[in-house]
Amino acid sequence: PASVSEVTVANGGKSDALHVSWRPAVGVVDSYLVRLQERDKTVHTLAVSRASPPECSFSSLVAGRLYSVVIVTRSGGLENATTVQARTQPATVQNPTAVHSARDDFLKVYWRHAAGDLDRYVVLIRYNHSVLQNKSVSTGHSECDFSSLTPGRLYTVTVETWSGGYVSSVSTDGRT
Incomplete structure (x- = not known):
């Protein structure tokens, strides 16, 4: 046939x-x-x-x-x-959180791991819709830090889950 x-x-x-x-x-x-x-x-x-x-x-x-x-x-x-x-589409991480840890220019981001298969996480920090910094995080880790930020500013942090060419993301806000 x-x-x-x-x-x-x-x-x-x-x-x-x-x-x-x-x-x-x-x-x-x-x-x-x-x-x-x-x-x-x-x-x-x-x-x-x-x-x-x-x-x-x-x-x-x-x-x-x-x-x-x-x-x-x-x-x-x-x-x-x-x-x-x-x-399949990768899963998003759970409960992303950004905290200042009592430092005025710093945010620590942590999350619960995404389910399923993934290659890496990419974490981006934005202000006014512009990406200021981004970091690649290996699958064995579930946190990262951003420093040299402006005191008292509200930032948006996005945690992306990458698998092959597919990406899923979830965002949260954090203030220095």
């Missing part, structure tokens, strides 16, 4: 789901089998009949994880597979 084409896998901004669609294979097809794999291990399998719309969705996935989606065309006893990779 022919393979499918124009495969699209999108997370739709969701950290726990992927939606898969494709252009049906030309010729005679009995059915499609869609497998979701992580590190060569199949975690979900869905059968899609040739009469159904060429799409399906997977849920209850891990945030920020890279998955392989394998769409198998079946005809008689023969198969042909097409594989694409896609990533």
Whole structure:
């Protein structure tokens, strides 16, 4: 059988789901089998009949994880597979907090780790919508400091979670 084409896998901004669609294979097809794999291990399998719309969705996935989606065309006893990779949206950190620690030019930022898979955190501090400083923080850490700030000023601090090319963020305010 022919393979499918124009495969699209999108997370739709969701950290726990992927939606898969494709252009049906030309010729005679009995059915499609869609497998979701992580590190060569199949975690979900869905059968899609040739009469159904060429799409399906997977849920209850891990945030920020890279998955392989394998769409198998079946005809008689023969198969042909097409594989694409896609990533769920990373999760945001929880409870970001910025405190001055009784210093007039300083803010300490801390948070609870984001769930799922991530590459790093990026923490930005803004005033009047302009980024003044930013810091990259490894996944094993959940805090950072900013100094040389203006006393008594209200800043916006954003903690970004990066996984592959995807980013999710959450912001809070803190005053020196």
